[in-house]
Amino acid sequence: MTQEPILKGRGLVKRYGKVTALDHCDFDLYPGEILAVIGDNGAGKSSLIKALSGAVVPDEGEITLEGQKINFTSPIDARAAGIECVYQTLAMSPALSIADNMFMGRELRKPGIMGSLFRKLDKPAMEKFARAKLNELGLMTIQNINQAVETLSGGQRQGVAVARAAAFGSKVVILDEPTAALGVKESRRVLELIRDVRSRGIPIILISHNMPHVFEVADRIHIHRLGKRLCVIKPSDYTMSDAVAFMTGAKLPEGVTEAA
Numbered sequence: 001m002t003q004e005p006i007l008k009g010r011g012l013v014k015r016y017g018k019v020t021a022l023d024h025c026d027f028d029l030y031p032g033e034i035l036a037v038i039g040d041n042g043a044g045k046s047s048l049i050k051a052l053s054g055a056v057v058p059d060e061g062e063i064t065l066e067g068q069k070i071n072f073t074s075p076i077d078a079r080a081a082g083i084e085c086v087y088q089t090l091a092m093s094p095a096l097s098i099a100d101n102m103f104m105g106r107e108l109r110k111p112g113i114m115g116s117l118f119r120k121l122d123k124p125a126m127e128k129f130a131r132a133k134l135n136e137l138g139l140m141t142i143q144n145i146n147q148a149v150e151t152l153s154g155g156q157r158q159g160v161a162v163a164r165a166a167a168f169g170s171k172v173v174i175l176d177e178p179t180a181a182l183g184v185k186e187s188r189r190v191l192e193l194i195r196d197v198r199s200r201g202i203p204i205i206l207i208s209h210n211m212p213h214v215f216e217v218a219d220r221i222h223i224h225r226l227g228k229r230l231c232v233i234k235p236s237d238y239t240m241s242d243a244v245a246f247m248t249g250a251k252l253p254e255g256v257t258e259a260a
């Protein structure tokens, strides 16, 4: 790679009491790529993306975005910097509408009296924007933008979460297990959305246990093992069973040692 990574982590450490979830972990995401992050249960994948998206503060190490050192202390900081993350839990309010969920925490407000803190929400503008974004991403099955999120199917909810991330993630979109618990058709749609985001030039980090999905969409695969990056492979160079063998420690890629 001749380009510089857009998002880079070096020597990241995160401890939870006696558990070391991240053990001097390195990470590189390059512009315009879909980077899958795979690893066994408990390998530290979620801890890694939480550190990159401000949900946890690493105990050690350095993160840079476009070459600038960043010190996120919350996901709000990361969002302000253009990094959007869809966590496994989706972080949506089921009783609120699709439009309200898309704007949660960054509501548009009507112009008010100068200096007024009590500016009214600009509902029409938010609905218009939400509709435009969902249409742009081909989520035409959602008829009513005012529909409560709790009335949507799992796939539609995931679609709204991905649409929200894609709409506001100007620099990086992170998706933690976006196809887990989805049916075949719904998973397909989410994979298409992921490709769609990439085609708009936004790089994506995809955490997934689903090897066929990973091998289908990823440009590169970061294999995470025991709290650190074991290696990065190209899906064209290895089989799915190789990847699983690497992440479980059954075998190592050529030239890689476990201590690396």
Ligand SMILES: Nc1ncnc2c1ncn2[C@@H]1O[C@H](COP(=O)(O)OP(=O)(O)OP(=O)(O)O)[C@@H](O)[C@H]1O
Pocket (backbone or CB within 6 Å): 016, 019, 020, 021, 039, 040, 041, 042, 043, 044, 045, 046, 047, 048
């Ligand atoms: N909030 C927490 N408190 C205590 N331990 C934690 C916490 N979060 C993660 N851990 C521990 O850190 C380690 C790494 O967890 P993490 O969730 O990052 O792994 P993962 O690779 O995402 O796992 P999975 O694939 O099962 O989701 C695990 O041993 C886990 O139990």
